[in-house]
Amino acid sequence: xxxxxxxxxxxxxxxxxxxxxxALGNDYYFFAGYVVLQYVVLATAWxxxxxxxxxxxxxxxxxxxxxxxxxxxxxxxxxxxxxxxxIIGGAVSGVVGFGMGYLxxxxxxxFFAIATLALAVVLQTLIxxxxxxxxxxxxxxxxxxxxxxxxxxIKYLFLIMMLLAVGAITVARVIERSRLGYxxxxxxxxxxxxxxSGVPTLRLKLIATxxxxxxxxxxxAPFPYYIGFLQPSSAFSLDYAVNSIAxxxxxxxxxxxxxxIGAVLLGSLQQIATVTISSAVNLLIxxxxxxxxxIVAPNGxxxxxxxxxxxxxxxxxxxxxxxxxxxxxxxxx
Amino acid sequence: xxxxxxxxxxxxxxxxxxALDNISIAVNPGERVGLIGPNGSGKSTLVNCICxxxxxxxxxxxxxxxxxxxxxxxxxxxxxxxxxxxxxxxxASLNLVxxxxxxxxxxxxxxxxxxxxxxxxxxxxxxLLRQVGLEGKASRLPRELTQVEMRKLELARAxxxxxxxxxxxxxxxxxxxxxxxxxxxxxxxxxxxGVTIIxxxxxxxxxxxFSQRLVxxxxxxxxxxxxxxxxxxxxxxxxxxxxx
Numbered sequence: 001x002x003x004x005x006x007x008x009x010x011x012x013x014x015x016x017x018x019x020x021x022x023a024l025g026n027d028y029y030f031f032a033g034y035v036v037l038q039y040v041v042l043a044t045a046w047x048x049x050x051x052x053x054x055x056x057x058x059x060x061x062x063x064x065x066x067x068x069x070x071x072x073x074x075x076x077x078x079x080x081x082x083x084x085x086x087i088i089g090g091a092v093s094g095v096v097g098f099g100m101g102y103l104x105x106x107x108x109x110x111f112f113a114i115a116t117l118a119l120a121v122v123l124q125t126l127i128x129x130x131x132x133x134x135x136x137x138x139x140x141x142x143x144x145x146x147x148x149x150x151x152x153x154i155k156y157l158f159l160i161m162m163l164l165a166v167g168a169i170t171v172a173r174v175i176e177r178s179r180l181g182y183x184x185x186x187x188x189x190x191x192x193x194x195x196x197s198g199v200p201t202l203r204l205k206l207i208a209t210x211x212x213x214x215x216x217x218x219x220x221a222p223f224p225y226y227i228g229f230l231q232p233s234s235a236f237s238l239d240y241a242v243n244s245i246a247x248x249x250x251x252x253x254x255x256x257x258x259x260x261i262g263a264v265l266l267g268s269l270q271q272i273a274t275v276t277i278s279s280a281v282n283l284l285i286x287x288x289x290x291x292x293x294x295i296v297a298p299n300g301x302x303x304x305x306x307x308x309x310x311x312x313x314x315x316x317x318x319x320x321x322x323x324x325x326x327x328x329x330x331x332x333x
Numbered sequence: 334x335x336x337x338x339x340x341x342x343x344x345x346x347x348x349x350x351x352a353l354d355n356i357s358i359a360v361n362p363g364e365r366v367g368l369i370g371p372n373g374s375g376k377s378t379l380v381n382c383i384c385x386x387x388x389x390x391x392x393x394x395x396x397x398x399x400x401x402x403x404x405x406x407x408x409x410x411x412x413x414x415x416x417x418x419x420x421x422x423x424x425a426s427l428n429l430v431x432x433x434x435x436x437x438x439x440x441x442x443x444x445x446x447x448x449x450x451x452x453x454x455x456x457x458x459x460x461l462l463r464q465v466g467l468e469g470k471a472s473r474l475p476r477e478l479t480q481v482e483m484r485k486l487e488l489a490r491a492x493x494x495x496x497x498x499x500x501x502x503x504x505x506x507x508x509x510x511x512x513x514x515x516x517x518x519x520x521x522x523x524x525x526x527g528v529t530i531i532x533x534x535x536x537x538x539x540x541x542x543f544s545q546r547l548v549x550x551x552x553x554x555x556x557x558x559x560x561x562x563x564x565x566x567x568x569x570x571x572x573x574x575x576x577x
Contacts, residue, residue, distance in 0.1 A: 179438045186424050186435055192386060193422035195406035196415070198440030198494060202405075254426070 003174050010166040018162060022155075030158040034226060036267035037161040038219050042240060043247035043259035044168040045215035048175060049208045050245065051253030054188035055108075059100070059116035060244035062123045063093045063213045065235035067220025072133045072230055075141055082160055082222050089221030090214040096123075097213020098206055105205045108191075124236045138231030141224035157222050168215050172256035175211075184208060216244075239282065243267075246286045250293050252302030261301050335398065337362045337529050338383070338414075338498055343392030345375075345382055345553075352378045354553045355392070360498065360531065365524050367544030367561065368533045371573055375553040376533050377419060380500050384416045385409045397497060411440050415496035419503045421483040423475035429486060430471045433458040436494035444495075458493070465489045465519060481512040488519060498529045505536050513539050541565070549573070 021029045067089030104115040150156045183204045186194035224230045251262025270282040297304040338360040345353040381387040385406035394401045462468040465485040505513045547564040549557040551573040557564045
């Protein structure tokens with residue numbers, strides 16, 4: 001399917017979901033749906049660097065928080081509409097992503113992962129000590145009760161996050177099927193061989209960190225309006241770092257579908273657990289699922305499905321598809 | 334005749350260990366050069382310095398009239414310098430066609446010698462696989478290949494970059510007699526098409542039948558460079574291989 005057509009299909013699906021939530025007539029669905037969509041963006045963004053290139057980023061929360069705090073800072077200076085804040089948040093996080101990439105991409109594996117974690121700690125320390133955005137006390141961002149033509153403000157925020165999710169998924173799919181996507185795959189498989197084949201690995205990794213960071217920042221930008229009161233512990237929450245890794249791993253890291261499946265599955269489960277048991281069990285659910293998937297389906301749900309298709313007995317419908325996912329070493333970064 | 338590759342007084346150290354000591358080698362266009370030496374003599378280090386995987390401390394590498402010092406490996410590949418690895422390093426998650434697609438997309442397309450259209454690129458990939466006898470496995474993953482097929486894939490991927498110079502680093506290691514012949518004939522065919530080849534190999538039969546000139550490294554130093562029949566009778570080469 002062509003990318004522009006894919007984008008339109010995603011928009012149509014998004015519109016259908018929005019209409020369904022409207023039909024249910026309960027704002028809670030918008031509150032819960034916003035969080036799930038936010039995780040769709042975060043997981044998709046993480047996967048561009050972690051899944052496509054094989055570079056595990058533990059600093060997702062930092063990029064998310066940068067987007068959120070960009071909103072707080074901009075809101076204090078000159079109030080602008082949320083779509084503008086989203087662009088600003090994305091730009092700030094994208095620039096920081098580029099900088100992080102430039103400083104750390106000569107590292108690999110655990111060393112790179114630790115460096116991203118260190119970035120999160122450094123940024124959190126900076127924010128905690130920056131009074132202009134509230135410092136450790138936090139900052140209030142009072143959102144209007146209603147906005148035309150949506151009625152309640154949460155519907156507007158939901159729609160923005162829906163558009164961001166559609167955009168992130170489209171970007172991921174375009175990358176996956178492009179020259180850039182092939183380049184990313186070679187970085188994941190063997191950087192030395194990639195360079196020997198003419199792939200400018202450092203430049204591609206910088207592109208990946210910038211896009212990934214930018215999308216995470218975009219996901220964080222509307223967050224102060226959603227939560228109303230932003231403090232470092234909520235913006236830099238461990239939930240974002242863990243979920244943005246766990247969701248692609250559970251869904252599958254080699255395609256745009258994996259993070260989407262993982263985010264919808266895990267995000268929905270967490271929302272159900274929050275209202276039925278307690279939000280405290282959220283990370284417990286992630287932990288159990290992650291352990292389960294590492295044992296049963298190390299390539300995630302998409303990997304499991306592809307493995308099933310490949311091992312279909314001959315004579316069944318369709319040719320035997322050879323796919324990179326199933327059992328391929330190094331697929332899970 | 335202007336040299337295609339000119340390595341001039343190249344040295345490389347790893348801490349206190351001198352891996353390459355003032356190596357100078359020149360290769361003419363279209364030449365078939367054998368590079369031999371005992372294990373640890375610095376052959377692969379030299380290849381890595383020429384190809385940009387390692388940066389040399391002193392000396393220079395000039396290729397096709399361009400100074401390559403400080404250039405990254407991918408920039409050297411784009412200039413027409415391709416290599417194979419001692420241990421095949423295929424892109425494990427990509428099928429054979431996609432393995433060849435990479436140098437076509439990132440090297441040949443950049444030079445503009447092949448069209449950007451997916452159909453043109455795919456056609457070229459299949460053609461290359463046909464040349465090495467792997468067209469029947471085009472959609473397979475590298476892990477499904479045998480040892481010799483893996484070596485052929487490695488060569489095909491290097492060929493896909495349309496190199497002026499190919500450095501084949503132990504492309505025949507671990508192969509049977511007939512498989513060695515297969516790879517040799519492939520390299521000769523490639524040379525007939527105008528590609529200059531440096532062959533690094535321990536299988537002397539293959540090196541002797543392939544090379545027009547032989548260069549010998551021992552402990553990071555060049556000890557011989559010349560006609561293969563003369564070089565193998567060189568006392569220093571005999572000493573390096575057979576001992577005092």
